[in-house]
Amino acid sequence: MANLKSLFVTRLYHAPLSEHDPVIDTAELEASCYSIAGDDEAGQAWCEANGYPGYTSYASLTDLGWRFPIFADLVKALDAHVAAFAEDLEFDLDGRPLKLEDIWINILPEGGTHSSHIHPHSVISGTTYVRVPPGASSIKLEDPRHAMMMAAPVRRKDAREELRSFIYPGPQAGDVLLWESWLRHEVPMNMDEDDRISVSFNYAWG
Numbered sequence: 001m002a003n004l005k006s007l008f009v010t011r012l013y014h015a016p017l018s019e020h021d022p023v024i025d026t027a028e029l030e031a032s033c034y035s036i037a038g039d040d041e042a043g044q045a046w047c048e049a050n051g052y053p054g055y056t057s058y059a060s061l062t063d064l065g066w067r068f069p070i071f072a073d074l075v076k077a078l079d080a081h082v083a084a085f086a087e088d089l090e091f092d093l094d095g096r097p098l099k100l101e102d103i104w105i106n107i108l109p110e111g112g113t114h115s116s117h118i119h120p121h122s123v124i125s126g127t128t129y130v131r132v133p134p135g136a137s138s139i140k141l142e143d144p145r146h147a148m149m150m151a152a153p154v155r156r157k158d159a160r161e162e163l164r165s166f167i168y169p170g171p172q173a174g175d176v177l178l179w180e181s182w183l184r185h186e187v188p189m190n191m192d193e194d195d196r197i198s199v200s201f202n203y204a205w206g
Contacts, residue, residue: 006162010143010144010180011180012167012177012179013084013176013179014176015175017074017077017176018174019081020077020080020081021076021080022076024070024074024077024128026131028070029070029074029130030130030197033105033107033130033197033199036061036105037057037107040055040057042059042060043055046060053113054108054109054112055106055107056104056106056107058104058106058200061104062102064103064104071103075100075103078100078176078201081126081178082126082178083097083098086124093205096205098123098124098203098204099205101122101201101202101203102122103199103200103201103202104200104201105197105198106127106197106198106199106200107196108136108190108198109190109195110191110192110193110194112190112196113186113190114186115186116140116142116184116185117184117186118185119202120181121181121204122181122203122204123180123181123203124180124202125180125183125200125202125203126201127171127176127198128177128198128199129171129172129176129177131173131194131195131196132171132173132196133192133193133194133196135190135191136191136192137187137191138168138169138171139169139185139186140167140168140185140188141166142166142183143165144182181202
């Protein structure tokens, strides 16, 4: 009898943000994102200079946690989610917990995309979703082994999820996704007239 098992597993954490206290009001979080975006002239200028569609605070703000109280609450909730994911991954953290390194707002309008990338120098990365209109594509996660599959045939369309080359988790507003920071991912084009709003973040160790 053949013995088949999965090796070198890539884990994805998908949960309601409200699963851990404090509970976050997504309507208030959305209003806060728009308020910050409207005031962040440096961020607006960076987006325009770099051809970034919509708005991101990634290159301009490092202090979201105290600009609005809801972001301080959000960080507390994310800390709990990341701790749960680190436990699932069976990391030996040697008494040093993973800590928030960066957190930033993303407002992606109709036609906006975010090309394939990783988050070097971090351990866990993720996104919590504030608004996901029906025509906004799911984040796309890529099998990290692609570079070693030069001669492999494509997978069948009905292949098991764990064997597919790309995964589209389909998060909704109020969800949080976490993955290890080396996992390549992208945001396909927003085909909806409404903005897609999210807050992304990195956690580091040490």
